[in-house]
Each structure stands twice: as C-alpha cells, then as structure tokens.
Amino acid sequence: MIAATAAVDLRDRRRSLQRPARGFSAGAPRHRVHEETTLDNIAALDRFLAGMEHRALQMARVATGNVDEALDIVQDAMLLLVKRYGDRGEQEWGPLFHRILQNRIRDWYRRQKVRNRLRTWLGGGEDGPADDMAGVPDPDGRDPAGELAGGQTLARVQRALHGLPLRQQQVFLLRAWEGLDVAETARALGIGQGSVKTHYSRAVHRLRELLGDELT
Amino acid sequence: MSGRGDDDELVTRVRQALERASRELDPATAGRLRAARRTALAAARGRGSPAWSSRAWLAAGVAAGVTAAVALAVLLQRGPAPDPGTAHLAAVEDLELITQGEGLDLYEDLEFYQWLAEQDAHAG
Numbered sequence: 001m002i003a004a005t006a007a008v009d010l011r012d013r014r015r016s017l018q019r020p021a022r023g024f025s026a027g028a029p030r031h032r033v034h035e036e037t038t039l040d041n042i043a044a045l046d047r048f049l050a051g052m053e054h055r056a057l058q059m060a061r062v063a064t065g066n067v068d069e070a071l072d073i074v075q076d077a078m079l080l081l082v083k084r085y086g087d088r089g090e091q092e093w094g095p096l097f098h099r100i101l102q103n104r105i106r107d108w109y110r111r112q113k114v115r116n117r118l119r120t121w122l123g124g125g126e127d128g129p130a131d132d133m134a135g136v137p138d139p140d141g142r143d144p145a146g147e148l149a150g151g152q153t154l155a156r157v158q159r160a161l162h163g164l165p166l167r168q169q170q171v172f173l174l175r176a177w178e179g180l181d182v183a184e185t186a187r188a189l190g191i192g193q194g195s196v197k198t199h200y201s202r203a204v205h206r207l208r209e210l211l212g213d214e215l216t
Numbered sequence: 217m218s219g220r221g222d223d224d225e226l227v228t229r230v231r232q233a234l235e236r237a238s239r240e241l242d243p244a245t246a247g248r249l250r251a252a253r254r255t256a257l258a259a260a261r262g263r264g265s266p267a268w269s270s271r272a273w274l275a276a277g278v279a280a281g282v283t284a285a286v287a288l289a290v291l292l293q294r295g296p297a298p299d300p301g302t303a304h305l306a307a308v309e310d311l312e313l314i315t316q317g318e319g320l321d322l323y324e325d326l327e328f329y330q331w332l333a334e335q336d337a338h339a340g
Contacts, residue, residue, distance in 0.1 A: 042260055046253065053249045054238040067245060075252035082260045157233040176227045177234055204223050212226055 045086055048093050049078055056101055059173050062161045063105045073108055077101040098178065098188040102170055109166050160210040167191075168203035175200050 053074060060070035077100045085096050161169055167189070174185045175196070185200075186193045241249075 042257055045260065046257055049253045049256065053253060054241055057241070057245070057249060058234055058237050071245070071248055071252060074249065075255065078253055078256035079259055082256045086260050154233045154237055157230050158237065177231050204227065207230065208223065208226055211230070212222070
C-alpha cells in the first residue's frame with residue numbers, strides 16, 4: 001500500500017518535471033537579451049516556486065545542516081531561476097531549478113571545505129555555521145525502544161542523510177524523493193549516469209546500515 | 217542480507233519522513249521561504265541585460281582561475297589524519313566536487329551578481 005501510494009506520487013511529480021526540449025543549457029544563447037517577464041509568467045513562477053520551496057529547503061538543509069544557510073541557498077536558486085530562465089517555458093523550470101539548486105549546494109560545500117582547510121592550515125580548528133542536526137540522535141547510536149516514533153524517525157532520517165557524502169546525498173534525494181530518473185539526475189548534477197548509479201547504490205547501502213532495522 | 221524489496225521499503229520510508237518534514241515546516245521558516253520567493257519574483261519585473269566589457273570578462277576569468285587554483289592547493293594539503301577506508305572514498309568524491317568543470321555557468325553567475333550589485337546600488 002505504501003509503495004503503491006509512493007509510486008503514484010512519484011509519477012505525478014515526474015510529469016511536472018518533464019525534460020526540457022533543449023536540455024539544461026545546450027543550445028541556449030549565453031548572452032541572450034532577457035525579455036521583461038510578463039505578469040502571467042510571474043504568476044506561474046510564483047506557483048512553481050511555491051510548489052518547490054519546501055522540498056528545496058529540506059534538500060539544502062540536509063546538505064548544510066543549518067536552516068539559515070539552507071534558506072540562503074534556496075533564495076539564491078530562486079533568484080537565479082527567475083532572472084535567468086523566467087522567460088522560458090514552464091516545463092523547463094523543474095530541471096533548471098534542480099540544476100541551479102544542486103550547483104548552489106555544491107558551491108556552498110566547496111566554500112566550507114576550503115574555509116575549514118584554511119583554518120586548519122592556519123592553526124585554528126575547523127569551524128562553520130551551526131549544525132542544526134548536531135543535537136539529533138546519532139543513527140549509529142542505540143536508542144530506547146519506542147523512541148523512533150514520530151519526530152524521532154524524521155530526525156534520524158535527516159541525520160543519516162546529512163552524514164552521507166554530498167554526492168550521495170544529492171543523488172539519493174533527486175532519485176528517491178524528487179523522482180528523477182538516472183539520466184535526469186545526471187543532467188541535474190552534471191555527472192555521468194554511471195556515477196549516478198554508483199552514488200545511489202552507496203547511499204542506499206549506507207542508509208540501510210544506519211536506518212534499516214528501524215525503518216523497515 | 218538485504219534484498220531489493222527491503223531497499224524499496226527503506227527508500228519509501230525515508231521519502232515519507234522527508235515529505236512530513238516538508239509539510240510540517242515551522243511557520244517562521246515557512247514565512248522566510250515565502251519572503252525569499254517574493255524577493256525573487258520582485259526581481260523578475262524588468263531586468264535589463266548588463267553589458268560586460270572585455271576587461272571585466274578578463275578580470276572575472278583570472279579571478280575564477282586563481283580561486284580554483286587556491287582552492288585546489290588548499291584541499292590537496294594534508295588535513296587531519298584520515299580514517300582508513302571511507303576517508304579515501306570521501307577524499308576522491310571531494311576532489312571530484314572541487315575539480316568539476318564550471319564551464320560558462322560561472323561567468324553567467326558573475327554577470328548576474330554584478331547586475332544584482334548594480335540594482336542594490338541604484339536602490340541605495
């Protein structure tokens with residue numbers, strides 16, 4: 001029953017994320033003159049972003065572990081989509097937004113890595129934005145029976161996803177949550193389809209290690 | 217030993233947990249998201265196409281190249297003692313993330329941020 005409901009949900013979502021006719025960027029003029037976005041388009045953009053923003057925030061939060069950082073990333077992705085691609089067809093927005101969002105998450109990750117290495121290099125400890133998930137129960141730890149009910153399950157899922165390497169996180173969330181297929185995920189992340197399969201397999205394996213007994 | 221069916225069940229459960237997190241976002245955070253959306257849509261009204269001089273493009277290219285080189289150099293420095301096993305895999309994945317080509321998207325972004333800065337300057 002659960003699987004059937006989820007399959008319907010995924011099919012609905014996939015329909016809203018149909019592949020753009022021109023792909024993500026190939027063939028698009030780099031310096032096209034942007035026409036002023038029409039009011040109709042703005043209303044459509046509003047609906048599109050309203051439908052995406054909560055899931056986008058969750059994805060960014062899983063990656064950063066910090067809601068403020070995640071909000072910045074999502075706002076940045078929204079701005080970029082609207083300004084650069086708002087005049088494109090609605091069917092293109094889904095793939096474009098995924099690509100922009102995942103690039104922003106990757107950029108954030110790179111900056112954190114470099115910043116932490118610099119701090120280590122210069123003799124300081126690693127530092128960064130507060131990790132909202134630091135207080136969430138460690139999925140490797142054993143909790144008393146019954147603790148996983150309700151919010152605890154969510155907390156452990158978030159914590160487990162946060163602990164995955166970034167690429168595994170991104171691939172898993174796009175494939176398992178957003179319902180993108182291998183090719184769409186590869187395009188959103190700018191990596192090969194073989195890499196998508198590998199990262200997804202590793203992510204599921206690791207999540208099973210961390211959560212399997214509790215969730216299945 | 218886990219099978220495909222168990223994996224599907226695990227994925228379904230994880231998905232349900234995430235859906236719940238999305239639905240039950242606290243009002244304050246949901247309000248900030250709405251504000252972010254309004255800001256983005258407000259920016260959609262009447263955007264020109266900033267023209268970049270060749271000098272600006274050259275500066276952006278040099279800056280991007282230097283940044284990438286510094287980032288790579290720093291990341292290749294030895295950090296804290298790595299854990300065997302998964303540390304090697306994580307290092308390889310990090311390197312892939314750091315060195316993945318940006319193409320012209322980077323310059324498009326720079327163009328966009330330049331425009332944003334100009335808008336802020338005019339507004340201020």
